[in-house]
Amino acid sequence: MKIFLLEPDKALQNRIETCLNQYRLRINVHKFQHEEALLSHAESFCEYALFILNLANPLDPSLMHFVRNNGGDAPIMLILEPTFDPPKLKTLYYHSYNDIIFKPFFPEEIMFRIYKLCDIWNDDKFFFSQDIYFDCKNLQFIYREEEIALGKKEALLLKFLLVKSPCVVSFQDITYYIYRGESVNEDCIRSLVRQLRAKIPLSFIETVKGEGYRVVKRGE
Missing domain, CATH: 3.40.50.2300 (Response regulator)
Incomplete structure (x- = not known):
């Protein structure tokens, strides 16, 4: 663009x-x-x-x-x-x-x-580099030649964090956006974040104590 x-x-x-x-x-x-x-x-x-x-x-x-x-x-x-x-x-x-x-x-x-x-809030792909990107539509994180499958909630969480970056996303916001009225607690959200971090070979999801999570400057 x-x-x-x-x-x-x-x-x-x-x-x-x-x-x-x-x-x-x-x-x-x-x-x-x-x-x-x-x-x-x-x-x-x-x-x-x-x-x-x-x-x-x-x-x-x-x-x-x-x-x-x-x-x-x-x-x-x-x-x-x-x-x-x-x-x-x-x-x-x-x-x-x-x-x-x-x-x-x-x-x-x-x-x-x-x-x-530019109406790019709902882009299907979020690029970290030419060969490292998140394909939201297909629930995949592409790391060079590796295709990493994400669960629906994992993909929703990652998209939400990227769209809101660099702002902090609160537990309340995640509950509303990801779980849509389900009864969940902060431990459930922490578990979802751990699952997502375990799958993605990059460290860019930062915990903001007492507030929530945010995406920090991307890089390997």
């Missing part, structure tokens, strides 16, 4: 890219710092799944219209500087941007918005 990121702050660009690629599917972020890049890349607009734009004059819709008129049908998220005048937000909403975010923000905040805009 390709994202067009127009942002003059190069350090912020890099933080966003690092955050996106740390937790989920590899996302190809094409980074630009000047608005001229929009004008010179019109022939490839149709290839992008999302445009993230920090424009010098966000109230001027001409660049947005340029994207749309040149095949850029993907959602557009607008980044606004903290100096932007809030009463002018009404004008921006009339321009029909898909989302707006004010600086400063945490990379995780924009990450979750991107997942929602």
Whole structure:
């Protein structure tokens, strides 16, 4: 998946890219710092799944219209500087941007918005690397050439942890999402986590004492 990121702050660009690629599917972020890049890349607009734009004059819709008129049908998220005048937000909403975010923000905040805009919350595959991934639809964890079968509840738990990453998932959330009204206690959930950990040859499910579990930075 390709994202067009127009942002003059190069350090912020890099933080966003690092955050996106740390937790989920590899996302190809094409980074630009000047608005001229929009004008010179019109022939490839149709290839992008999302445009993230920090424009010098966000109230001027001409660049947005340029994207749309040149095949850029993907959602557009607008980044606004903290100096932007809030009463002018009404004008921006009339321009029909898909989302707006004010600086400063945490990379995780924009990450979750991107997942929602690109409709990838329900992806069937969660990649750790090219040959290591979780195939949710087929209840399998693929570790290079090995296919590791997961039980239905194990797969639901793993998907839930990955979707919510890097946030902590509480015992209550797991009970609701995995067991759907069944009467279970925390020991039952701990047992399910142990089963999942025993099957997967990577250590990325972290116990947060007194709270629940979360997926930490992936790696072998």
